[in-house]
Amino acid sequence: MKKLVLLMVSALLVAFAATAFAADGSWNRVKSAGKLVIGLDDAFPPMGYRDASGKLIGFDIDAAEEVGKRLGIKIEWQPTAWDGVIHSLNSKKFDAIWNGMTITDERAKQVAFTKPYIMDGQIAVVKFSEKRFKKIADLKNVKIGAQKGSSALNAVKKLPTAPAELKEYEDNPKALLDLEAGRIDVVVIDNVTGRDFIAKRPGQFKVVPGFISKEPFGVAFRKEDKELREKVQKTLDKMVKDGSLAKISRKWFAEDITNPKKW
Structure with a gap:
């Protein structure tokens, strides 16, 4: 009987704690x-x-x-x-x-x-007409642009293959202008920032599927x-x-x- 009472009391305490x-x-x-x-x-x-x-x-x-x-x-x-x-x-x-x-x-x-x-992180943006890159691992022997002092620079180091060239820019719009002009192949950029640029200029850029890093x-x-x-x-x-x-x-x-x- 004592054991039964103790079990009932314990159950009540657990229920009370859960409610609280x-x-x-x-x-x-x-x-x-x-x-x-x-x-x-x-x-x-x-x-x-x-x-x-x-x-x-x-x-x-x-x-x-x-x-x-x-x-x-x-x-x-x-x-x-x-x-x-x-x-x-x-x-x-x-x-x-x-x-x-x-x-x-x-x-x-x-x-x-x-x-x-939302899964943020660093992504790779390329020209909309680009056909070489189906996934992040395809980014080999490419010229990459990234903003100075940004997380994108650390993300570039995580790529499976080091870039042929890494250009640093004062801001992302300047990097994207060079991408549009064909002076670089890829811009590594924050996910939501990059997609914001893409949404505002439909048909100009696209994202290579996958994340370089996730946040x-x-x-x-x-x-x-x-x-x-x-x-x-x-x-x-x-x-x-x-x-x-x-x-x-x-x-x-x-x-x-x-x-x-x-x-």
């Missing part, structure tokens, strides 16, 4: 306020930036607004300095960071991320806000399943880069 874990109050707090406040750097195209009129636009803006619509809450954007964005989140200046934030081990010690919603983007929450994170995650999962996130992706990148099966 799930109901941390974070979702009810946001729901009661009627809004989800999101921190971002508002100068990061195409994820989140301002148009000529000063209006916030971008992939993350559209995706978050759709999540808010489905959850029945408003999205309030809070521009903030990026170098202190995690501190600001944990100081409760906003509820989440949604701004093309790369998931890293170091950041994961400080915040709780959703699953990746997943996630939405960040305070570690204690498990319920809120789960609510947003489930909504994002539904948007992937019903194709609405893919639709937003095609608007900003001219193709769907939100499907995990393609990563």
